[in-house]
Amino acid sequence: MKILVCVKQVYDSPDTLVFxxxxxxxxxxxxxxxxxxxxxxxxxxxxxxxxxxxxxxxVDAVSVGPDRVRKTIRRALEMGADHGIHIxxxxxxxxxPLERAHLIASLARGRRYDLILTGVMAEDDxxxxxxxxxxxxxxxxxxxxxxxxxxHGNPREILLEREIEGGRRECLTLGFPCVLTIQSGxxxxxxxSLSHVLRARSEELELIEAPSPAPSPPLLSVKRFLLPEEGxxxxxxxxxxxxxxxxxxxxxxxxxxx
Amino acid sequence: MIETRCYVIALHDNGRVAEExxxxxAFARRYVAADPCVVVLSGGGEIEPLAGRLAxxxxxxxxxxxxxxxxxxxxxxxxxxxxxxxxxxxxxFVCIPHTARGIDFAPQLSVGIGACCITAVEGAGEGTFIxxxxxxxxxxxxxPETPSAVLxxxxxxxxxxxxxxxxxxxxxxVPLRAFELSTKTRGTREAVHANMTLSRAEVVVSAGxxxxxxxxxxLVEMLSGIFPKSAIGATRGVCDLGWLDYSHQIGTTGxxxxxxLYLACGISGAVQHVSGMKNSQLIVAINxxxxxxxxxxxxxxxxxDLKVFIPLLVDMYREKHGDGDA
Ligand SMILES: Cc1cc2nc3c(=O)[nH]c(=O)nc-3n(C[C@H](O)[C@H](O)[C@H](O)COP(=O)(O)OP(=O)(O)OC[C@H]3O[C@@H](n4cnc5c(N)ncnc54)[C@H](O)[C@@H]3O)c2cc1C
Numbered sequence: 001m002k003i004l005v006c007v008k009q010v011y012d013s014p015d016t017l018v019f020x021x022x023x024x025x026x027x028x029x030x031x032x033x034x035x036x037x038x039x040x041x042x043x044x045x046x047x048x049x050x051x052x053x054x055x056x057x058x059v060d061a062v063s064v065g066p067d068r069v070r071k072t073i074r075r076a077l078e079m080g081a082d083h084g085i086h087i088x089x090x091x092x093x094x095x096x097p098l099e100r101a102h103l104i105a106s107l108a109r110g111r112r113y114d115l116i117l118t119g120v121m122a123e124d125d126x127x128x129x130x131x132x133x134x135x136x137x138x139x140x141x142x143x144x145x146x147x148x149x150x151x152h153g154n155p156r157e158i159l160l161e162r163e164i165e166g167g168r169r170e171c172l173t174l175g176f177p178c179v180l181t182i183q184s185g186x187x188x189x190x191x192x193s194l195s196h197v198l199r200a201r202s203e204e205l206e207l208i209e210a211p212s213p214a215p216s217p218p219l220l221s222v223k224r225f226l227l228p229e230e231g232x233x234x235x236x237x238x239x240x241x242x243x244x245x246x247x248x249x250x251x252x253x254x255x256x257x258x
Numbered sequence: 259m260i261e262t263r264c265y266v267i268a269l270h271d272n273g274r275v276a277e278e279x280x281x282x283x284a285f286a287r288r289y290v291a292a293d294p295c296v297v298v299l300s301g302g303g304e305i306e307p308l309a310g311r312l313a314x315x316x317x318x319x320x321x322x323x324x325x326x327x328x329x330x331x332x333x334x335x336x337x338x339x340x341x342x343x344x345x346x347x348x349x350x351f352v353c354i355p356h357t358a359r360g361i362d363f364a365p366q367l368s369v370g371i372g373a374c375c376i377t378a379v380e381g382a383g384e385g386t387f388i389x390x391x392x393x394x395x396x397x398x399x400x401x402p403e404t405p406s407a408v409l410x411x412x413x414x415x416x417x418x419x420x421x422x423x424x425x426x427x428x429x430x431x432v433p434l435r436a437f438e439l440s441t442k443t444r445g446t447r448e449a450v451h452a453n454m455t456l457s458r459a460e461v462v463v464s465a466g467x468x469x470x471x472x473x474x475x476x477l478v479e480m481l482s483g484i485f486p487k488s489a490i491g492a493t494r495g496v497c498d499l500g501w502l503d504y505s506h507q508i509g510t511t512g513x514x515x516x517x518x519l520y521l522a523c524g525i526s527g528a529v530q531h532v533s534g535m536k537n538s539q540l541i542v543a544i545n546x547x548x549x550x551x552x553x554x555x556x557x558x559x560x561x562x563d564l565k566v567f568i569p570l571l572v573d574m575y576r577e578k579h580g581d582g583d584a
Binding site: 141161184248 | 400445448449495519
């Protein structure tokens with residue numbers, strides 16, 4: 001069985017992003033550090049667990065982006081993935097999910113993956129689309145928000161639970177090939193072991209250049225970025241820590257909470 | 259207003275229309291087309307009452323796609339049925355509630371009908387749609403460059419219209435073609451994590467990843483201890499780390515609470531968390547980051563390190579009240 005895990009690199013903390021007023025764009029700051037999208041860590045872990053349960057499973061990890069994303073592909077190798085693939089794009093800015101999905105689909109088409117895993121959502125663009133788009137392009141079935149996954153013996157199908165509102169679960173069985181988007185909490189992602197870290201260091205990443213310009217024009221354009229809507233902003237309590245604590249206690253007392 | 263053909267896909271469960279369907283219909287009418295059609299998919303027995311209820315409440319034309327393959331929700335069946343229905347209709351905007359089910363089939367559907375896909379829409383401009391990005395720090399305004407689009411509409415972002423203004427809409431039932439599915443649905447399971455203590459509590463003190471470590475949970479416990487009838491809540495992030503059991507999780511995929519006081523400690527304020535606590539009577543947030551989204555939900559915000567501030571607050575309370583006097 002061949003598994004492809006899609007991993008995205010995101011900023012570690014959103015408070016390092018800067019809003020460039022003149023261009024109307026959001027840019028990475030000088031302090032921005034990058035890491036693997038958290039939900040994708042659960043996807044990598046789940047692929048590795050399948051490989052541990054079933055013989056003859058190979059796990060590839062792919063990421064789309066500029067050279068910095070190689071670090072995130074390496075992280076997947078350090079966790080234990082067998083092979084890393086970098087689809088290199090020239091631009092530093094984020095592609096839209098469909099462009100990303102087309103790039104991954106053109107890789108996946110020739111390689112006969114049985115299972116493609118992604119995280120349920122990317123923390124940066126929050127689109128939750130690449131998995132479903134890939135399934136649509138490749139003609140695979142798809143299930144999202146997977147919180148339980150079972151496969152036995154020589155599997156023809158996978159038993160799944162998807163998480164829906166209020167923590168309820170939808171139970172289903174899917175045949176292959178399929179795309180699953182993995183919800184956090186399905187497992188506990190492992191820390192890379194030293195032996196895997198050493199192996200990953202010597203492992204070559206497969207490099208695929210994304211065609212430029214993209215073969216098909218994007219279906220939507222980002223006009224601009226905006227700051228969050230100014231709601232009815234609450235009051236930020238100011239003063240020394242002691243003054244803030246005193247004020248908060250008096251507010252709680254006014255509301256008869258203490 | 260875009261003035262194009264527009265379809266609103268209704269979602270339902272156990273014979274009940276999801277409220278988000280009405281919000282999505284209101285969004286569609288306001289920003290996409292004056293007279294969208296509502297499309298509902300279900301098995302033969304259920305389709306007429308569902309379609310009837312939708313037509314009564316929205317006043318819009320309702321098309322019921324009826325067949326055994328959509329008796330239960332199934333992404334594969336929904337996608338294929340909607341693609342074959344929509345392909346005959348030409349260019350259209352399709353609006354779907356951004357719920358766990360809506361987002362489960364929206365992207366595939368967009369590929370199938372050659373549309374762009376915009377998820378979690380929470381606002382609109384002139385032919386543009388607005389959604390949150392970068393952990394809710396910013397919003398982006400995007401414009402479809404195709405004559406067809408699939409939009410998923412954020413729950414709670416738009417108010418449903420009050421009753422049909424023009425009397426009930428008409429209903430048309432269209433039978434669906436059956437086909438072999440690779441998916442087998444096996445029903446739903448109730449949440450294992452429902453927590454009565456949380457829903458009954460008058461004060462919920464909630465922990466976020468900003469706690470930094472499981473050991474710091476004692477700070478939250480200490481703070482919770484000064485209130486009678488209090489309980490401890492958490493973000494999904496904290497439960498994923500194993501610091502607290504999932505029964506403490508608050509948000510879309512956890513518990514929903516509306517206590518008299520909600521104290522958010524080290525919580526960034528992601529929409530999925532906020533939707534589970536925003537109806538609390540008084541919301542106070544403690545966070546080191548002055549730009550954290552939670553301060554847009556909170557009535558009172560305190561920009562401090564919780565590791566310093568909570569002990570200070572509790573000490574000050576005890577000095578005034580004497581230990582254990584709560
Ligand atoms: C499909 C789906 C469903 C989801 N359902 C839920 C749900 O039901 N409930 C839920 O909560 N989440 C849910 N999430 C996850 C959600 O998107 C967020 O990732 C999560 O709520 C973030 O948790 P957090 O605020 O604890 O962590 P973070 O976002 O990491 O925020 C930590 C905060 O702590 C602050 N901080 C750091 N140090 C300190 C300090 N010393 N003192 C004070 N503040 C500090 C930081 O400034 C930051 O704002 C869901 C996500 C998806 C994709």
